[in-house]
Amino acid sequence: MTRLARQVGDEAEQEAYRAQRDDTLAEHDYTARLREEDETLVLYPDAWLDGDTVRLERVEDTDRAVEVSLSATAGDDDWAAIEAANAELVERVADEHGSPHAANARAFADFMGNHYLTRIEDATAEHVQEFTEEYYPRNAWATADQRAAVDASLEYLFAAADTECPTMPADVEN
Structure with a gap:
């Protein structure tokens, strides 16, 4: 959904894709963040968060976080x-x-x-x-x-x- 949001030009469509992504993640108690410096989508369990801050004392298993590169490329395929x-x-x-x-x-x-x-x-x-x-x-x-x-x-x-x-x-x- 994040990739689709980045590919469309219409602001309303972008927001719809992001909302669908966030709804899906919320069903599993996760939150998405975009790490701008390397264009990576990071998914955190909600239990780790206090507002917008990840509380390190709440991180029991770092493998529960998910990272997806949004800038990866492979040959001529998109x-x-x-x-x-x-x-x-x-x-x-x-x-x-x-x-x-x-x-x-x-x-x-x-x-x-x-x-x-x-x-x-x-x-x-x-x-x-x-x-x-x-x-x-x-x-x-x-x-x-x-x-x-x-x-x-x-x-x-x-x-x-x-x-x-x-x-x-x-x-x-x-």
Whole structure:
């Protein structure tokens, strides 16, 4: 929503996207801040805030914060083109495998597009590992069924992209 707000020229449309983002975050008790110096959207749990100030004594786990670069670039693709390509793959998973796989595919598409400005078929083993170990547990707000199916969902998603799901070599895994 923040990227969309930055791409449209109409002030009212920008505000509508920001309001939708803030409403979605409020459902999960998070607040968005834009760090201007490096154009990064930072999402904080509301419990950390006192007004507009992050209270360090309230931060029990820094992994709960989420940072998304708004200035990342990847080749000639822009975010809208990457989102459209990734959304097509998510739709294929939804059509062929239903829920919860579609929700997991959407979460991975969001991760790749928003964090790396990258198409799903270009994901690396490191991307998949970061998604499953860090992003997914903190940001997907997945149901138990979705969590149980995430590995299969990724396999279906990469199959829809007509590529193998990248995995870490055995000597690199923890």
